[in-house]
Amino acid sequence: MGDDPAGPDAGGRGGGDPASAHGGLIAMKPFQTLGAVNGMRLLNRLCAAGLAALIMLGFAQAAAAQNLIANPSFETPTLTAGQTTTSVPGWTVNSSRPSGIAYNIPELTTSSGNQWLFFRREISQQTTTIIEAGQTYTLTGDFGVRTDRPFPALPQPASLELWAGGTAMNGAIPGGTFIGGTGVDVVAGQFTPGTFVWTVPPGSPFVGQLLSVRLTPSVGDEIAADNISLTTPSTVPTLSEWAMILLGLMLAGGAALAIQRRRMTV
Numbered sequence: 640m641g642d643d644p645a646g647p648d649a650g651g652r653g654g655g656d657p658a659s660a661h662g663g664l665i666a667m668k669p670f671q672t673l674g675a676v677n678g679m680r681l682l683n684r685l686c687a688a689g690l691a692a693l694i695m696l697g698f699a700q701a702a703a704a705q706n707l708i709a710n711p712s713f714e715t716p717t718l719t720a721g722q723t724t725t726s727v728p729g730w731t732v733n734s735s736r737p738s739g740i741a742y743n744i745p746e747l748t749t750s751s752g753n754q755w756l757f758f759r760r761e762i763s764q765q766t767t768t769i770i771e772a773g774q775t776y777t778l779t780g781d782f783g784v785r786t787d788r789p790f791p792a793l794p795q796p797a798s799l800e801l802w803a804g805g806t807a808m809n810g811a812i813p814g815g816t817f818i819g820g821t822g823v824d825v826v827a828g829q830f831t832p833g834t835f836v837w838t839v840p841p842g843s844p845f846v847g848q849l850l851s852v853r854l855t856p857s858v859g860d861e862i863a864a865d866n867i868s869l870t871t872p873s874t875v876p877t878l879s880e881w882a883m884i885l886l887g888l889m890l891a892g893g894a895a896l897a898i899q900r901r902r903m904t905v
């Protein structure tokens with residue numbers, strides 16, 4: 640028994656000081672493994688949080704970009720180079736003079752997409768948006784004219800208008816009320832933007848009515864329009880606010896990982 644080399648050693652471990660170097664090393668292994676596992680879990684959670692934030696950022700961008708106008712850039716129907724059409728889906732057209740959609744030409748390149756509207760009389764569209772009390776509506780659009788279709792004098796104004804109520808038909812909005820708009824001085828060979836902003840005042844009689852948009856050329860000659868937009872302010876955080884949230888997540892994650900690594904090396 641006494642010459643068993645394993646006896647005294649085994650007895651020493653079993654009855655030894657738990658704070659000895661040997662015992663301490665045995666105790667550190669599970670601690671380090673647990674720390675690494677916790678670190679990985681923390682990292683996974685941070686990655687999941689970052690992914691969720693990115694997804695929400697995508698939703699925020701989509702919400703901020705929502706346009707209340709149908710066929711706003713006149714990209715429907717899809718044309719090819721050299722084609723034109725008198726079909727303008729989503730809009731009503733005064734057809735007493737030809738209007739329609741054209742594909743880009745050297746004399747005028749669109750400000751959005753590959754196609755733009757040409758019109759010689761007014762066109763209109765009734766949206767599905769019901770006017771809300773206190774809401775702000777921003778109407779924008781680009782107007783131009785081909786370099787080979789000179790007016791007697793340029794620039795000429797085109798009108799971008801916001802209407803309430805009534806019914807859009809034949810380029811007009813009979814029964815509706817003109818809310819306001821902006822004139823855009825059209826020049827040859829390029830599109831010029833115009834903007835009209837309307838905040839519904841307290842007690843407005845238009846609350847509950849449908850919003851409509853009308854585009855009107857000034858002198859009955861051919862004017863081009865493109866990139867019509869009607870939007871309301873987004874209620875989700877802005878891109879800069881989301882960037883701050885992501886930055887905060889990254890800083891918090893970095894600090895947490897640094898603390899975890901420090902604990903593992905102690």
Ligand SMILES: [Ca+2]
Nearest residue numbers: 712751752754
């Ligand atoms: Ca377009």
